[in-house]
Amino acid sequence: MTQTGTEVQRTADIRRANLAAVLRHVDLHPGSSQTDLRAALGLATGGVSALVSQLQTLDVLAGDRAAHGGAGRPRRVLRIHAPGRVAVGVEVTVDAVLVRVLAMDGTEIARRDTPLGPVPSSPAELGRLVGERMAAAVPAASTPLTLTVVVPGVVSGDQFTLPAFGWHYRPIAETLATAPDVPVVRLLNDGDTAALGELRRGVLRGCQTAVAIHGSNGIAGGIVSGGDILTGCLGLAGEIGHVIVAPEGPPCECGQRGCLAQVASVRAMARDLDETALLLTQGYWDYAASLAARAEGGEAAVRAVLDEARRTLGTVLQTLGAIVSPERIVLTGNLVPLGKHLLPDPPRPLAAGGLWERPVLLSGFGGDSVLIGAAEDARQAYFDDVVRLSARGA
Ligand SMILES: [Zn+2]
Numbered sequence: 001m002t003q004t005g006t007e008v009q010r011t012a013d014i015r016r017a018n019l020a021a022v023l024r025h026v027d028l029h030p031g032s033s034q035t036d037l038r039a040a041l042g043l044a045t046g047g048v049s050a051l052v053s054q055l056q057t058l059d060v061l062a063g064d065r066a067a068h069g070g071a072g073r074p075r076r077v078l079r080i081h082a083p084g085r086v087a088v089g090v091e092v093t094v095d096a097v098l099v100r101v102l103a104m105d106g107t108e109i110a111r112r113d114t115p116l117g118p119v120p121s122s123p124a125e126l127g128r129l130v131g132e133r134m135a136a137a138v139p140a141a142s143t144p145l146t147l148t149v150v151v152p153g154v155v156s157g158d159q160f161t162l163p164a165f166g167w168h169y170r171p172i173a174e175t176l177a178t179a180p181d182v183p184v185v186r187l188l189n190d191g192d193t194a195a196l197g198e199l200r201r202g203v204l205r206g207c208q209t210a211v212a213i214h215g216s217n218g219i220a221g222g223i224v225s226g227g228d229i230l231t232g233c234l235g236l237a238g239e240i241g242h243v244i245v246a247p248e249g250p251p252c253e254c255g256q257r258g259c260l261a262q263v264a265s266v267r268a269m270a271r272d273l274d275e276t277a278l279l280l281t282q283g284y285w286d287y288a289a290s291l292a293a294r295a296e297g298g299e300a301a302v303r304a305v306l307d308e309a310r311r312t313l314g315t316v317l318q319t320l321g322a323i324v325s326p327e328r329i330v331l332t333g334n335l336v337p338l339g340k341h342l343l344p345d346p347p348r349p350l351a352a353g354g355l356w357e358r359p360v361l362l363s364g365f366g367g368d369s370v371l372i373g374a375a376e377d378a379r380q381a382y383f384d385d386v387v388r389l390s391a392r393g394a
Helices: 004-030 032-040 045-057 123-137 171-174 188-200 266-272 276-282 282-298 302-322 369-384 386-394
Strands: 061-065 076-080 085-092 096-103 106-113 144-153 154-156 159-162 167-171 184-189 211-214 220-225 228-229 328-333 360-362
Touching: 004 032, 004 045, 004 061, 004 076, 004 220, 004 369, 045 061, 045 220, 061 220, 061 228, 085 360, 085 369, 096 369, 123 144, 123 167, 123 171, 144 188, 144 369, 144 386, 159 171, 167 171, 167 386, 171 184, 171 188, 188 211, 188 228, 188 328, 188 369, 211 282, 211 302, 211 369, 228 282, 228 302, 228 369, 266 276, 266 282, 266 302, 276 282, 328 369, 369 386
Parallel strands: 085 144, 144 184, 211 328, 328 360
Antiparallel strands: 061 076, 085 096, 096 106, 154 159, 159 167, 211 220, 220 228
16 A cells, blocks of 8 residues: 555654754754664664664764673763754844854854844844855865844734834845755844743743743743643743833833833933943943942942832742743843842742742753753754754755
8 A cells, every 4th residue: 555645754854853852852862872863762672763863864862882780792882973064153242243153963163253234134144144154164074054133123913023223024034035944043132032041941841831021222032831841822821021020111112101111220220320321331131230230239229220120020920820821930031130139138939838839940041042042942943853954954
């Protein structure tokens, strides 16, 4: 009996998903053997052997003979090994372009941070800018197969909005058309990517349900649900910065009034202190760090602004507890240097012993959660389409 076209496609999809699952498992559990894979993935012995064999033929997996303490043959432990192929993450912020180049086993092989310079004049110009910065960062002997670009705005379907650049509802394709000639290029928003970085490599690792609140030029966020990023029907899930906390408050570029980002973001703090020019001179991270130092030095106006932000953020954290019931909440980006002023010190559950008790943590990545998430997303994109992409990188 011959397979129909649909059945052939379905078989290919299952194979592709199984190859990605093998790579993801080996990535998360270095030193796994084929026996471990069978147990973890629920596949038959022959199935796992065939998948591993195909990945070895593609030069993506290597098997090393491990020392064996007991009786029996030494087992082979697997590791990701894709020589010369790299995944690239790029984070574009309002003042910088950060590039991180990873080998497919997750080893960082290059990192390059440069000032943004003049704001790109168009989405197409942004694509060209990313290409220039990427080309300067990627070593000559490496072949980039996947690229994930993250912007400080809203990405919804095939459009994106970057208020900081004055762009509203622009087609993603305008940027991708001039982006580097890499087989897979994706554009993501910063909040979801911060959550992904923490989920894969940071304090949310192993969580099924969690929240990241990300300080950028506003406040972004991402929700982890079922061990993956929850996007919602328009890609807007987790836009915590646009939860309304003061219905009569300052107008927000999203069209509402009194969003969290208008009260508790670093930009809102600078506005309230009449220091917007200083913020733009120092940059968001340095300005946030200086606010923390000034509060510790006893500057009353700064303390008052941070107290207001802490109270407001606390209300939103409580709300998130009730809606999402997360295992953990993490603050990322430029909220990190302000962390000790935005959370109870020492950090403690919001309502100790209550139903809403959840740990609120600070990222251990400094301001790098988004960049780490971008590069991890690019590596995942390689795993998800490893046969086609390995042919390109050979
Ligand atoms: Zn808003």
